[in-house]
Amino acid sequence: GAGVSQSPSNKVTEKGKDVELRCDPISGHTALYWYRQRLGQGLEFLIYFQGNSAPDKSGLPSDRFSAERTGESVSTLTIQRTQQEDSAVYLCASSSPPGGPKDTQYFGPGTRLTVL
Amino acid sequence: GDSVTQMEGPVTLSEEAFLTINCTYTATGYPSLFWYVQYPGEGLQLLLKATKADDKGSNKGFEATYRKETTSFHLEKGSVQVSDSAVYFCALNLDTGRRALTFGSGTRLQVQP
Numbered sequence: 550g551a552g553v554s555q556s557p558s559n560k561v562t563e564k565g566k567d568v569e570l571r572c573d574p575i576s577g578h579t580a581l582y583w584y585r586q587r588l589g590q591g592l593e594f595l596i597y598f599q600g601n602s603a604p605d606k607s608g609l610p611s612d613r614f615s616a617e618r619t620g621e622s623v624s625t626l627t628i629q630r631t632q633q634e635d636s637a638v639y640l641c642a643s644s645s646p647p648g649g650p651k652d653t654q655y656f657g658p659g660t661r662l663t664v665l
Numbered sequence: 666g667d668s669v670t671q672m673e674g675p676v677t678l679s680e681e682a683f684l685t686i687n688c689t690y691t692a693t694g695y696p697s698l699f700w701y702v703q704y705p706g707e708g709l710q711l712l713l714k715a716t717k718a719d720d721k722g723s724n725k726g727f728e729a730t731y732r733k734e735t736t737s738f739h740l741e742k743g744s745v746q747v748s749d750s751a752v753y754f755c756a757l758n759l760d761t762g763r764r765a766l767t768f769g770s771g772t773r774l775q776v777q778p
Contacts, residue, residue: 553708582765591669591754592709594765608765640709654766656701656709 551575553657555641561663562631570626570660574643579621582642582654585610592640598624631664638662667692671755671769678745678776686740686772688729688755696757698722698731698738699766703752712740712753745776 554573562568574581583595594608598618609615613631618624628635638661642654672687690696700712700722713722718733727742738755755769 580764584765584768589770591768591770592756592766594767597765599764605764642709653711653714655711658708 553641553643553655555639555657555660557660558658559661559663561665563665564633565630567627567629568631568662570628570639570662572624572626572641572657574622574624574641575645575655577621578643578645578655580644580652580654581618581624582644583616583624583626584640584642586638586640586659588637595626595639628662631662633664636662636664667696667757667759667767669755669757669767669769671753671772674752674771674773676772676774678774680747680776680778681744682776684740684742684745684749684774686753686755686774688738688740688769690736690738690755690757692736692757692759694759695733696759698729699756699758700727700729700738700740701754701756701768703754703771705751709754745774747776747778750774750776 556571579600581598584592586592596616597605613629616626638659640659641657644652644654668691670689697716699714701709702712713724715722715731721730729740752771752773754771756766
């Protein structure tokens with residue numbers, strides 16, 4: 550597709566349930582990022598994938614959070630045993646090779662997660 | 666650690682007014698600097714960027730100059746329109762280490778007709 554897509558656009562879940570969020574990056578983009586945006590705040594980095602290298606997981610807030618990426622395509626972010634403080638908009642971004650810092654990151658529309 | 670500080674909003678202006686949104690940063694090294702914009706109901710979009718000192722990024726009438734001596738990247742526009750109403754985020758990215766963007770907390774701009 551033309552841009553980064555994410556699904557679902559909205560997710561409402563009960564505390565303690567697991568959720569899975571999906572990101573489809575722009576075709577050909579080797580770098581993929583997940584960020585979290587809490588209400589009224591800036592974006593917090595969660596995890597970074599670059600090609601077949603080991604992902605940078607340094608931003609994941611707890612071991613309840615994990616993410617996978619198949620090759621240079623789709624990525625899924627999984628949150629286990631959700632808590633109310635996990636409520637946020639989860640944003641995915643991708644950038645073109647070599648994924649260096651000067652490359653522009655293109656963002657998807659986000660998934661709004663609400664934990665009741 | 667690396668950080669970005671933006672002026673708090675909301676900023677409310679009348680149409681055709683001059684806009685400045687301040688952004689300063691702290692970084693170990695020489696970052697690239699970005700302004701992203703989030704229009705109501707839409708995703709983040711890159712507005713402009715600058716990758717080295719004294720560079721000026723510009724787009725859609727907005728400008729920002731990378732000032733290494735003051736560690737600043739203030740966003741300016743000479744004449745705002747109602748359609749500029751959005752949340753603006755300043756961000757940086759370093760040449761080394763983690764490649765993720767470090768964002769400021771965002772500044773909401775509201776332009777009144």
